[in-house]
Amino acid sequence: MEGKMVLNREMTLHFLSSHKTTILTEWKERLKHLPDSYIDYFEEDIEKILNSLMKQLKETDTNFDELLKDLGEKISANRVKQHLNMDIFFSITSIGRSIIIDQFLKYEVVKGEISAVIHQVNSYFDKVIYFALTSFTDLKTKQVAKQYQLINPNHKDRLTLLGQMTSSFVHEFRNPLTSIMGFVQLLQAEQPDIKYLDIISKELDQLNYRITQFLNLSKKETETSQNEVFPIASLVDEVMEFLYPSILEANAYISCKIDEDVEIVGSKEEFRQVLLNIILNALDVVAELQQPTIDISGSVSSGFLTLNISNNGPKIPDEVLPNIFEPFITTKKRGTGLGLFVCKEIILKHQGTLTCHSTDFLTTFTIHVKTKA
Template identity: 25%
Template sequence: MDAPSANRSSADLSRSTRRQWLAFAALLLVLSFGALHAAGVYGRATALSVLEQQGRTEANLKVALLRAVLERPRALPFLLSRDRDVSDALTDTAAGKREFLDRKLEELVTGTSAAVIYVIDPRGVAVSASNWREPTSFVGNDYSFRAYFSRAMKDGTAEHFALGSVSKRPGLYISHRIGPATAPLGVVVVKMEFDQLERDWHETQRPSYVVDANHVVLISSIPSWRFMTTEPLPADGLAAIRESLQFGEAPLAPLPFERQADDNLIRALLPGGGTQSYLRITVPVISTPWQFEYLVPTGEAVAAAMREARLFALLLLGAITLLAAFWLQRRQRALANAAREQAAREELERRVVERTRDLSLARDRLETEIADHRETETKLQFVQQDLVQANRLAILGQVAAGVAHEINQPLATIRAYADNAKVFLGRSKPEPVLENLDHIAGLTDRIATITEDLKALARKGRTAEEPVAVREVIDGAILLLRSRFTGRLERLVIAPLPAGLQVFGNRLRLEQVLINLFQNALEAVEPRADGRVDVTVEVHEGAVLIAVTDNGPGLSDTILAQLFEPFNTSKEKGLGLGLVIAKDIVSDYGGQLEVKTDAGGASFRIHLRKVGK
């Protein structure tokens, strides 16, 4: 090649090289912008996904806490609607009845999470309230316009969230009708406030609130958002809410939210000023028409994720750029030297093979991990099935043990009567045999009654009441205890009883109550040489008090707090069902079972209605 041709070739090569580098720079610039944009989109989406998972977990925990708070007072109106003191206060206008009920409701509020408890007559006027001492007492106020009153009178029960017309404090009103629908005596109402729950939510520094079916905020960690709306209300719905005074004079204005392209993303104006972006998570509140909404701030997390993704993209793009520049330089040098080009090609092929091998190894490791995860999931399913079966067997064992515990005394007595019958048969005395068989038949009725009482732990049942002689009930209980406490019944001292004294109830069921109390008292004094159980009967106006008092060690505060709860007992072989059944039996016949205890022993006191004057 001559010199001019060589120069032209050199110039052409130089121009080609410059064009290649200019094209490479332009492509790198386009790729950089595209990679940064794609990395930002990916980082934002990843951050929002993580925030949603974390926020939904936190929201579910808060909803679980809210449901626990809601469930505690729900049974209280139902129980009070069947309370004799409440019925008496509505049917008897004497000041003493209502003052007694005021004090009783005041004590109930102190021991529960309710804000106030009050009783309304059929006209809608409050006749008794737990806040009767306060200047803002509800007594005498007309609540006939309240939805919780009208719906309870109509349907039997109601729940209504509203702003108090007297206290001006918001809360959930849980009401229950007193008496049958055909002749209602009134309504008992329990108001529940959520101040502590709102303070707990506020401490998380993340807005949390509950909205009703009309999108009105009821409970909120930000007080200024209460009674605002998440959706604009229609004119007719807004007028109806204001006319009902459910939220007082609240303007029911929309929350200061600015929705973004994604409905779950909003910008909110905070009470202290300034706006912030949030991810809105909604969770329904089971057993209510409410919905819980939880706002998770997205600004810092999304910005950090986008920075990390873009930094990673820049690092990756830088590595690719270096590789591309190196390859381009190698390619340009290859134009002048075929040998070096071949060497570069071989080097590139070698790197490709190594990378392929690494990818294959990575694929094999991934497949192994997937197989391990599937095996773990299979094992977890088997473990869950075993736990469910174990739980079922445990429940079955508790029920079977409860039945065995309660029918032990009647079965022992049946065995004693059967043995006596065999002796009398051997002596050819049929009359005592028939008498013992009659006793055995009566005890089988007792066992049937006991099993019905055990089922009543889950489903309330009641045997029809009738006049019962107190002496027969006590004698029957002692008769059944003889086989168990042979030689120790002398510790059971029965005080003289009034002649012909009768109470309302069922003999077999009341005997079951006394058997349980006598047995517990005798077991409590068994370690003491001077152990003694005194049984006294007192007659008051319209009522009979049967007291079973022992001089044993008494009951601790821990045992006393859970004394009448199922499956709670202080005995090694006890089941914790006897006192639960006994209390239910006494309550079925309009009575009460209470306990007093100190270091000198325990006294169980049964209050029953007296037959006659």
């Protein structure tokens, strides 16, 4: 322990200046787990973030919200340009925040002063994250809108035709399907000992959902969905129960680690659609593997939920990955190429981000949204 010190603004700035090299060295050391192609971009960002914090301490009269907004816009613009995941940015800022606070805690500081410093550091990092996320969401929304406008007339015609075909198909198919589902329910009530009725019922429910989903994917949403507060862990459980027959068919191992207390605000049914689309895609790509695995995990930091859905299926080709969320882009022989496009629109509508990172060993879709305040 060094001698006790009082951390006023000047001494805090002096402390950071004298420990800048130590902070940056440890910060960069803890980034070594990232892919080599990412490290250069993030090392440049962390120096900007630390320099900006020191500048804020030095120039007390400056409107730093505008400067931090500008910093967030530059960081997010670089992410969009390089097709980098925003979730990694949140991870490295959390690392930097903890390193800086740990450096202060190594010293015996007057009680009350350290609380003020920690509050200032947390406030600074929260604003950097907020402005970066807001800018990133705006840029991706504009990018999607621009790409949608550039869809050529043939694709627009395909989309219109697809909507007409599915609308007709659903109305013709749903009536007998509803009758079958009704008779299965009657059999379950009258003769509950008949084997496999539960499986038949779940398969029919899934078929009904797929028909509805196909119709929803082929037309642009016209109704405003009602927002509600709901625990994301419970929704994931519901989706897993619904997909149980598909999970059995793929013989997939599913792991799920999400805090049951984490709640988000939005359309529960739209989020259900996003989860179903991504997990169904994962089941499709791992079905032929000897040990098919899907891992779902969630973590909360600074008021944001990061939900990762990973599978050990084959790598998405490099030439496809940057366009994976565009309409009519698919790696499946019989896919429409609309599922992920709609997922992206739903998440952007909820002011979040949806990204994908794929390697030879793991493909991860990452959803980043605000939690309930």
